Amino acid sequence: MVKPSFSDEIANLLHASHGNPLITCIQCGTCSGTCPAVDYMDHTPRRIIGMIRANLKDEVLNSNTFWYCASCYHCTVRCPAQIDIAETMYALKRYSIWKRVHQEGLVGPTFSETFVKTILRSGRSFEPILATSYLFSAGVRELIQEGVTATKMMLKGRLPMLPPRIKRLDNFKRMVSRVIPLEAE
Amino acid sequence: MKEYAYFPGCSLEQIGLSYNQSSVETTKVLGVELKELEDWNCCGATTYFHVDELLAYTLCARNLAMAEKDSLDLVAPCSACYKNSYFTNKHLREDPDLADHINYALEEDDLSYSGQIEVKHLMEVFYCDVGLDEIRDKVKKPLEGLKVAPYYGCQILRPKKDDEDVEQAEFFEELMSAIGAEPVPYPLKLKCCGGSLLISNRIAALSMVRNLLQNAEDNNADVIATACPMCQVNLECYQPQVNQEFGTKFQVPVVYFTQLMGLALGIRGKKLGIGKEIVAATPLEPYTT
Numbered sequence: 166m167v168k169p170s171f172s173d174e175i176a177n178l179l180h181a182s183h184g185n186p187l188i189t190c191i192q193c194g195t196c197s198g199t200c201p202a203v204d205y206m207d208h209t210p211r212r213i214i215g216m217i218r219a220n221l222k223d224e225v226l227n228s229n230t231f232w233y234c235a236s237c238y239h240c241t242v243r244c245p246a247q248i249d250i251a252e253t254m255y256a257l258k259r260y261s262i263w264k265r266v267h268q269e270g271l272v273g274p275t276f277s278e279t280f281v282k283t284i285l286r287s288g289r290s291f292e293p294i295l296a297t298s299y300l301f302s303a304g305v306r307e308l309i310q311e312g313v314t315a316t317k318m319m320l321k322g323r324l325p326m327l328p329p330r331i332k333r334l335d336n337f338k339r340m341v342s343r344v345i346p347l348e349a350e
Numbered sequence: 351m352k353e354y355a356y357f358p359g360c361s362l363e364q365i366g367l368s369y370n371q372s373s374v375e376t377t378k379v380l381g382v383e384l385k386e387l388e389d390w391n392c393c394g395a396t397t398y399f400h401v402d403e404l405l406a407y408t409l410c411a412r413n414l415a416m417a418e419k420d421s422l423d424l425v426a427p428c429s430a431c432y433k434n435s436y437f438t439n440k441h442l443r444e445d446p447d448l449a450d451h452i453n454y455a456l457e458e459d460d461l462s463y464s465g466q467i468e469v470k471h472l473m474e475v476f477y478c479d480v481g482l483d484e485i486r487d488k489v490k491k492p493l494e495g496l497k498v499a500p501y502y503g504c505q506i507l508r509p510k511k512d513d514e515d516v517e518q519a520e521f522f523e524e525l526m527s528a529i530g531a532e533p534v535p536y537p538l539k540l541k542c543c544g545g546s547l548l549i550s551n552r553i554a555a556l557s558m559v560r561n562l563l564q565n566a567e568d569n570n571a572d573v574i575a576t577a578c579p580m581c582q583v584n585l586e587c588y589q590p591q592v593n594q595e596f597g598t599k600f601q602v603p604v605v606y607f608t609q610l611m612g613l614a615l616g617i618r619g620k621k622l623g624i625g626k627e628i629v630a631a632t633p634l635e636p637y638t639t
């Protein structure tokens with residue numbers, strides 16, 4: 166059996182929309198021109214699509230592009246070839262988490278996993294928990310700034326003291342384990 | 351009386367408390383009943399889709415199933431909750447395999463979903479279901495002279511749904527005019543605020559916020575109005591950090607469109623959560639009594 170190429174894998178990673186026609190990309194650069202985060206990416210969205218098509222798996226997985234994608238879908242609604250670039254960025258994030266390969270020093274992968282664990286534990290998300298887990302990986306200056314924002318919001322009654330949770334949490338956890346088997350904790 | 355299943359979402363319980371208060375108060379006056387979904391769960395925000403797509407749909411499907419049980423359309427004030435719920439609904443309707451798989455998981459909570467309900471953003475309920483005429487009729491104190499930058503952000507419009515115009519939207523402006531406020535031109539109104547990047551790429555996010563604040567200031571807006579708790583927090587609460595990072599001096603109040611509507615409908619500022627801002631909403635003072 167022939168292993169699917171990296172570009173086939175990525176193009177078909179979207180469960181619901183049954184694939185993404187990366188092959189039709191005409192490399193027009195509309196996506197890069199629209200992207201609000203392009204200045205911070207090591208490869209532009211246009212280039213990443215090109216690199217996926219060229220099966221440059223290692224280079225793609227080691228880029229920061231998809232982790233710096235803000236999921237704003239601006240590129241998606243403008244692409245003349247109907248490629249859903251934002252969903253492709255999501256697909257790359259998932260692929261990179263599954264394969265445990267990503268560029269050194271990125272906060273995104275750890276943060277995503279922490280966030281998901283929080284929801285699976287309680288059914289709801291809770292900003293202070295997220296902030297704390299993030300602070301461990303952030304620099305001191307950010308830490309102080311984050312602290313100032315959090316304290317101000319606490320004083321205005323905008324941050325809760327206790328994490329919220331849903332009522333039928335046991336059912337919820339069993340529901341989740343029918344989708345992805347998880348270790349109970 | 352129009353009734354909806356109301357899915358406030360995690361942000362509205364906490365950081366976006368005043369969005370919740372003002373949504374509840376304004377809908378009351380407009381004859382819309384929001385019945386809070388009993389035991390709703392987090393929609394997964396953007397982060398869930400980073401990890402597992404199927405699970406992300408399952409989470410949203412649980413909320414849809416609970417609304418369907420009550421035979422009510424689901425309304426979300428948060429643009430992320432709205433987008434996730436809307437597209438889960440669409441995918442479940444179009445993909446029987448996906449629906450089967452997810453219904454199998456929902457059994458664990460004695461639920462099932464058959465795609466019978468619609469998902470709406472709260473602003474859509476005001477604009478389409480209540481309608482501008484009805485709103486104009488109920489305005490008691492038009493917000494005359496208040497210059498508002500209508501900030502749409504991303505997910506209320508994108509991804510594109512059916513044949514909606516995702517480049518030239520005007521419904522926010524029309525809503526603001528209906529309550530007597532003056533919508534100012536806001537060229538960056540559809541640009542992303544960077545909310546989902548705050549933690550993974552702080553500088554990128556802050557610079558996106560800076561551009562939006564600058565654009566509002568350049569167009570002489572008194573306030574920026576938003577329709578999403580994440581946009582609101584990002585634009586308002588991170589102003590001190592933007593100022594520190596870029597040497598700017600922004601002090602731009604950022605409020606919810608429901609707070610402005612509430613004031614125009616004659617509701618007291620306090621009931622709308624006005625006063626919880628980090629950047630004081632001083633331009634609203636003439637209208638808050």
Ligand code: SF4
Binds near residue numbers: 196211243247250
């Ligand atoms: S906008 Fe579409 S066709 Fe153009 S470069 Fe980007 S992905 Fe390719």
Ligand code: SF4
Binds near residue numbers: 240254542
């Ligand atoms: S969805 Fe991502 S890649 Fe596309 S324009 Fe937005 S930030 Fe850039």
